Every structure is written in structure tokens, then in C-alpha cells.
Amino acid sequence: MSYTQGVKDGLPIGLGYFAVSFSFGIAGSNFLSWPLVTLISMTNLTSAGQFAGLQIMTDAAGTFIEMALATFFINLRYSLMAISLSQKVSPDFGTVKRLLLATGITDEIFAVSMAQKSVTPIYFLGLMTLPYIGWSSGTAVGAICGEILPAMVTNALGVALYGMFIAIVVPQMKVHKPTIFAVAIAVALSCAFKFVPALSCVSVGFAIIICALVASLLAAALFPMQLEDDEGGAK
Amino acid sequence: MNIDAQTYVIYLLVMAGVTLFLRAVPFILLRKKLKSVFWSSFLAYVPYTVLSAMTVPAIFFATDSRITGISALVTAVIASLLGGGLVTVAVVSCLTVLGVDGLLLVL
Numbered sequence: 001m002s003y004t005q006g007v008k009d010g011l012p013i014g015l016g017y018f019a020v021s022f023s024f025g026i027a028g029s030n031f032l033s034w035p036l037v038t039l040i041s042m043t044n045l046t047s048a049g050q051f052a053g054l055q056i057m058t059d060a061a062g063t064f065i066e067m068a069l070a071t072f073f074i075n076l077r078y079s080l081m082a083i084s085l086s087q088k089v090s091p092d093f094g095t096v097k098r099l100l101l102a103t104g105i106t107d108e109i110f111a112v113s114m115a116q117k118s119v120t121p122i123y124f125l126g127l128m129t130l131p132y133i134g135w136s137s138g139t140a141v142g143a144i145c146g147e148i149l150p151a152m153v154t155n156a157l158g159v160a161l162y163g164m165f166i167a168i169v170v171p172q173m174k175v176h177k178p179t180i181f182a183v184a185i186a187v188a189l190s191c192a193f194k195f196v197p198a199l200s201c202v203s204v205g206f207a208i209i210i211c212a213l214v215a216s217l218l219a220a221a222l223f224p225m226q227l228e229d230d231e232g233g234a235k
Numbered sequence: 236m237n238i239d240a241q242t243y244v245i246y247l248l249v250m251a252g253v254t255l256f257l258r259a260v261p262f263i264l265l266r267k268k269l270k271s272v273f274w275s276s277f278l279a280y281v282p283y284t285v286l287s288a289m290t291v292p293a294i295f296f297a298t299d300s301r302i303t304g305i306s307a308l309v310t311a312v313i314a315s316l317l318g319g320g321l322v323t324v325a326v327v328s329c330l331t332v333l334g335v336d337g338l339l340l341v342l
Binding site: 016019020023031032036039040043044045046048049050051052053055056057058064067068071072073074075076077078079080082083085086095098099102103105107152153155156157158159160161162163164165166167168169170171172173174179182183185186187189190191194195207208211212215216217219220221223224225 | 238245247249251260273276278280282283294304314316321323324325326
């Protein structure tokens with residue numbers, strides 16, 4: 001349960017984060033200068049939440065309330081993970097340490113933590129070190145590349161983040177059939193917000209909230225998931 | 236850059252503040268597990284519904300032409316069904332856009 005053991009366990013997450021946040025940096029470079037895009041990653045350390053946030057920021061119709069609601073809703077799952085992790089941490093994990101290290105509660109870091117017998121503050125700090133560095137530096141490199149690479153290449157890189165989202169959703173649809181239902185509802189609603197004229201006035205952030213809220217509520221009501229002992233929900 | 240500095244800072248503070256709140260407050264205060272099957276299922280579905288709602292139809296408009304965007308979605312789903320990981324699927328979708336763009340140039 002040492003710092004170095006945490007760093008070792010965090011290496012694969014850090015490498016993966018570099019790739020994902022590289023795509024986020026590319027996406028952000030269309031709207032913001034690279035330091036501003038990187039600052040989002042350094043202060044948030046979330047994937048879907050940041051991307052939705054970026055879309056709201058750059059949407060002329062976006063509002064601060066919408067940003068707060070979308071961030072709250074999309075990142076609500078971290079609260080669930082925080083509750084599960086809370087029971088796993090060692091007794092010396094005090095309030096101040098929890099406040100300082102809470103940013104490290106991401107899907108992947110949570111999953112690795114839950115596989116440990118007990119989580120000490122110093123191990124958790126080690127575990128989140130490389131993912132944090134990978135996430136921040138990946139964003140910076142991606143945003144800088146987005147500013148200097150030729151248009152044809154950045155055009156192609158524009159789909160990278162969506163490709164990663166697909167790579168997260170499709171495997172779950174393969175192993176858990178009700179997720180297909182949930183995804184189908186979300187996609188159908190999302191297309192409706194884009195293509196049905198009466199609905200297209202709804203701004204991006206609220207559209208995402210409504211799609212995901214309705215699809216998740218329906219899926220949870222019709223196909224409740226088995227409660228797992230240690231996992232706080234999705235990976 | 237199409238938003239001013241002050242607007243950016245407020246957006247950033249809202250985003251970061253809400254995110255930290257969601258992580259830190261339950262981590263510090265709540266020591267009990269969520270017992271409700273319904274609400275834990277709901278939260279477990281959220282990441283997938285959020286990601287799919289953000290991807291479709293936005294991916295169709297992520298490139299200069301609808302054809303490349305749709306092609307990228309198709310190849311990404313196929314690559315993912317075949318077991319490709321995050322980076323593989325992302326690379327496949329980017330290469331699809333480049334390939335289809337090249338093809339359109341030739342035609």
C-alpha cells in the first residue's frame with residue numbers, strides 16, 4: 001500500500017487517459033486556445049462531463065444553470081463511487097485527505113481501488129498521479145496538435161472522441177442486453193432533438209440531460225441491474 | 236476563441252465546483268451503501284445513455300461531410316464489436332474519415 005505501488009497500478013490508466021484526453025484536446029482546440037482547454041482537464045478529470053461542458057460553453061444558447069445541471073447529472077455516478085469507496089478506505093483517510101484526493105475518483109481509478117483490500121491515502125495519491133498527468137498532458141498535446149495540424153487531419157481526428165465513446169458503450173451492449181434498450185432510447189431521443197424542428201430549439205446540454213435521464217429511468221424501471229457487492233455501478 | 240475570458244472562467248468554476256462537490260461530499264459524509272436497486276441501476280445506466288446521446292447524431296456533424304461521419308460511426312461500431320479497445324476503435328474511425336475523404340477526392 002505504498003506510493004510507488006499506487007503509481008505502478010496507475011500507469012495503464014494514465015496511458016489510456018493520455019489517448020482519450022488527446023481527442024478531447026483536439027475537440028477543444030476548435031473553440032478555445034490550448035491552455036484554456038488544458039485547464040478544463042486539470043480542474044475536472046472527467047470525460048463525458050467535460051465534453052458536454054465544452055459543448056455548452058461553445059453553444060451560443062448555453063447558460064450557467066445549464067452547465068451546472070448537465071455537469072451534476074452526467075457526473076452524478078461519481079457520488080455513487082465515492083460512497084462505495086468510502087467504505088473501502090483505511091481509517092487514517094481523514095476528512096481533509098478525502099477532500100484533497102476526491103478528484104481522483106474516476107471510473108477507472110475507482111475500479112482499481114475497489115480491487116484492493118483497503119485503500120490508504122498515500123496509495124490512492126500514487127494511483128491517481130499518472131492518470132492525472134496523462135489526462136492533463138494528453139489534453140495539452142491534443143489541443144496544440146489541433147492548432148497546428150493540417151485541416152484534413154484534424155477533420156479526421158474530430159471523430160476520435162466519438163470512436164472512444166462507442167468503444168465504451170458497444171462492449172457493454174454485448175454483455176448486457178438491456179443496455180441496448182437504454183442506448184436505443186437515448187439515441188432516438190437525441191436524434192429527435194436534432195432533427196424534429198419543434199425540439200431543435202432545446203440547447204445541447206438540456207437535450208443530453210433529457211435523453212439520458214429518460215433512457216436511464218426507463219431502463220432502470222424495466223430492467224433493474226443486479227446489485228453488486230463492491231462495484232458502484234458502471235466501470 | 237468565441238467566448239470571452241470572464242464567461243470562460245465562470246463556466247470553468249461551475250463545472251469544476253459541481254464535479255468536486257459530487258465527489259467530495261459523499262466521500263466525506265456518506266459511509267453507507269446505496270440500497271435501492273432502482274437508483275443504483277439508474278446510475279449504472281447513466282454513463283452509457285449519456286455517451287450514446289452525445290455520440291449520435293453529433294458524430295454525423297463532426298466532420299466536413301455527412302458521408303465521412305456516418306462511415307466513421309459504422310466502422311467504429313464494427314471495430315468495437317470485433318473486440319477493439321478504446322484507442323483501436325478511435326484510430327479506425329479517424330482512418331475511415333481520411334480514407335473516405337481521399338476516395339471522395341479521387342471520385
